[in-house]
Amino acid sequence: MRYMKTLDQTDLLILGYLQENGKRSYSEIARFLDVSEGTVRSRINKMLKNNVFEFIIHTNPNKVGLKVQAIIGLSTKLGKQEDIAEYLNSYSEVRFIGAFSGKHDLIIQAYFRNNEDLVKFVNTELSQIDGILNADVNVELKQYKDSFSYILP
Known part of the structure; x- marks a missing residue:
């Protein structure tokens, strides 16, 4: 190629x-x-x-029953970031995982049917992953923009 x-x-x-x-x-x-x-x-x-783009279907989470969006900042034990990111890939709730500089080592975006599912995910799933030191959970209250356009005018 x-x-x-x-x-x-x-x-x-x-x-x-x-x-x-x-x-x-x-x-x-x-x-x-x-x-x-x-x-x-x-x-x-x-x-x-050449992987410049791909055709995808962008589903509206609210229309398919996912009413709660959370952005979760994770602090990880040194040397565990890659393993944790790889493990989080297996969760269907998790839409995005990125390594960042600053306060959080990893930031994930995840969608849930309701607040109870989010709480269960944090307390049952995240709490059991070796190497996660803490999770800073932020729930979206209102969305102003959601775009996948990277072409600048």
Whole structure:
């Protein structure tokens, strides 16, 4: 596989159109850009092959019964961060795991049906993981933005 060195303006415009509407056809994007449908198809295939983006379905957690979102900062024992992050991958409630500098070694984002499920997760699951020193649980009260767009205008 060839390495994709840089994205040009056409690639960025294609990504922008797909982010506006992921169901947009290649022919429609081609018309917007005044290029051939083959050009759009080959560029999208190349970007997919090089992991520039992926097609996903972004589900609204509230609409599927997940009413509680928590951001949990974890402090870990030295040398345990990788093992803990790997172990947390097995939980379907956990959507995001990242290593950070600052107050917390790991920050996770997790979704739950209700507060009881969150409390059970923290007290039953997290408390049993070797190497977690403490958990700083923050529950989302109101969401102002949730975006997966990384293409700047």
